[in-house]
């Protein structure tokens with residue numbers, strides 16, 4: 001694990017000391033957009049998506065790529081699940097430049113880049129650069145930018161739901177998606193307890209909401225659901241133990257558990273979930289949390305069971 005400083009790789013762990021033991025996530029460095037008549041036009045085969053199957057942020061983009069029928073237009077490369085002293089690496093050299101380390105892409109895009117080297121990355125083959133490395137943006141790009149090419153106009157950020165979606169996303173991002181990391185990467189008891197209690201208060205809120213609504217924003221599935229799902233599906237097998245988010249399991253929340261199963265069973269989605277990568281990545285890579293690197297056997301809840309969410313229709 002490390003970061004680039006002016007284009008040079010440095011092996012270092014997150015700095016929590018300057019924040020009283022709390023983990024603070026760095027903002028993504030590339031935030032361009034794919035749009036008709038823009039620098040990055042929506043074209044088939046022009047973009048490449050680099051992901052980790054373990055990473056919840058990258059996972060969202062894989063789901064949206066699937067839901068929006070982009071498989072044949074945007075190819076994908078997957079990093080090895082273990083993120084060690086060279087950061088993310090490729091088992092086989094990646095297809096565009098033969099790189100074996102993910103940071104090489106960042107240096108190619110910006111030779112003096114300073115910052116973390118993360119997945120997902122949406123890469124433009126034409127200009128040989130990173131278009132965007134923020135999953136929340138990539139979701140929205142996939143949601144609408146390629147509609148003319150695919151003919152798929154399914155909308156996961158519909159205008160009349162946006163206010164609700166944005167409000168829900170804001171809390172889910174800070175307290176749940178990032179909340180599990182704040183709990184797991186905390187290096188002081190106080191920072192851990194704060195993150196973990198905030199996380200479970202948010203899960204309690206979601207449990208109640210999902211008792212009234214089939215999906216987070218109402219009757220219709222939206223990006224807010226897919227953003228939450230990738231954290232929920234990792235929760236029982238990884239975050240509950242490895243990140244010490246152990247006040248309850250998702251399985252102990254009837255509505256959240258049924259909802260997680262429904263989203264898992266959504267056409268195409270189960271294929272994007274890889275528990276081997278998920279468990280190997282977290283338990284093996286974070287040796288400061290798990291020094292012997294033992295990967296536990298359990299895989300969490302049975303996601304194939306009927307979800308029973310139809311009753312909320």
Ligand SMILES: N[C@@H](CCC(=O)N[C@@H](CS)C(=O)NCC(=O)O)C(=O)O
Nearest residue numbers: 055056057116117118119133134135
């Ligand atoms: N804001 C980014 C965060 C992405 C992110 O942090 N990805 C993790 C993997 S789950 C990563 O690549 N971490 C490497 C690092 O922080 O050095 C997004 O949502 O796309």
